[in-house]
Amino acid sequence: MPSPIVTRFAPSPTGYLHVGGARTALFNWLLARHTGGTFLLRIEDTDLARSTEDAVTQLLEDLKWLGLQWDNPELVYQSKRLDIYNKLIDSLVADGKAYEAWESGEELDALRAAAAKSKRPFLYRRRNYSEDDLKRFKDEGRRPVVRFAMPVKEYRFHDLTLDKEIVQTPYEVQDFVIRKGDGMPTYHFGVVVDDAEMGVTHVLRGLEHLLNTVNHIALQEALGYPRPIYAHLSVMLNPETGEKLSKRDRDRRIRKRCQDFMRSTKKTVADLSAASGVAEARLTDWLATDTKQLDLTEQPLVMKVVGLKESDLPEIMIHDFRKNGYLPEVLNNFLALQGWSAGGDLEQMSVEKMVELFSLDRINANNPKFNREKLKAFSTDAIAKATPERLLAGLRDYLSVNPQSSLVAATDAQLLKILAMNAGFHIFSDVDEKSAFLLKPDESIAYEPDAVEKVLKKNDRQGFTALKDVRDALAAVTSWTHTEIEAAVKTFCDAKQLGLGKVAQPIRVAISGTAVSPPIFESLEFLGKDSTLARIDRCLKSV
């Protein structure tokens, strides 16, 4: 009987889960579930500067939301395993397989720059220090790193997704750091030790790690560990830039909008600063480069000024997708298709189906561009097929991360009605945007100038007149159901020789403030007679 497969996901905690990381986690999870194996989670928090407790919480939140449950009851934190790493590193040093190196960051930079200048690759190999050097380094208060003395030879390993032998020549070998100056192990060391100790049999990770693998197998050989099976996954690309999906893509979108905004309105950075409350120097700086990012608190301030919504930004973190109202099973389905296919024409499927069909040999090495349009179409289809209970739960989950929505106050029965009258929507934020007016106080409805102009004022206030006249017809409806309301309005239209649109649109603007809403008669029923009439009266008075 073959030994069971053990996979793992080993993120470093820097905040919410990145969509690329989620895909890696999903593939590991699917492989484990498909084979009846084990899926482990380990936190690689050896970068003291970046890892925070909050970040771990956010990461776990996203992973749980996706339903990628891990099998180890106790989370493994690398930061809590320093004794283990140090013991191993010290013994490697004692055996001469690793050594202390004293160059400062600046010195290494200079060496690399010099190598680049003479068009030679920079490879770190063991250097000798004189007694005087060592004394000087110590006097300067330098902390040495420990480097692994990489045996100079050819390395080769098989990659399962590439189905290929990857070869690195002795010429490319160099001694890499395994313990940093701050005493923490590097990624390379931690990953090798922990994978071995946790019994990981299959390493599925991003393609960016492909060439790291030779470091890892060299370490495995030195430490006497078995070599796991490696399968490197393609990199998901931003369809606009063709580069790796990055949090910066969100800033790019905002920056672009700001530049367009300033151009079209002839506003300056100072105006933008005044309107948003973000310091001018900060904005100038941010606008000038493609790589600078605004803080999470600054982003919404600027977005508000230039008229950008959360849902206008490209989703990068799993949390973004959740906030915009995707269902986790839809995201899982779509993510699975980024680099894997079930074969034939099958695309949309349940998580259970993915578990059933998943196989390593159907992973392809192409870097896919992340197509949000298609994801949205998947969502539309899945939502059309979902039960009301699933949709209600999904909407509640959406509201839990969007507490500012007026739908938060609705009862389950009300949400169910709203969901039903929005049939055909893509994501929950659509429902929110289109139906929030139903739960707002009558007096808080704001009329969009464009809608008022087009629907009520145009053609000699034709719409306004229709609204005034239909108001009485509505007031006369005794049984306030959408069928009765519809009958009354249609009778009214016949009598006045008006198309339904000429009457429905003015009502729509009066109750919602916009030209877009769920079907009008159901909206009116939901609102109730009093609110409907109150909103119409208020509209008649104020436009």
Place this chain on the structure above:
RNA sequence: GGCCCUGUCGUCUAGAGGCCUAGGACACGGCCCUUUCAAGGCCGCGACACGGGUUCGAAUCCCGUCAGGGUCACCA
């Protein structure tokens, strides 16, 4: 730039030498439905990167070119 990976419709892909006049999905275009926005129905547009081989036969195998991506940290 060195090294590595990858090239099928605009995008994601199916395709394991003859089932390929290259299939599906998204997007796009047209028509229909319609009280708005959607959703839905029908029809359509659209690809084997290029050049050499191998073979009776190549999208599929080999070589080269070109293009895209990754990587060259005391980050993971």
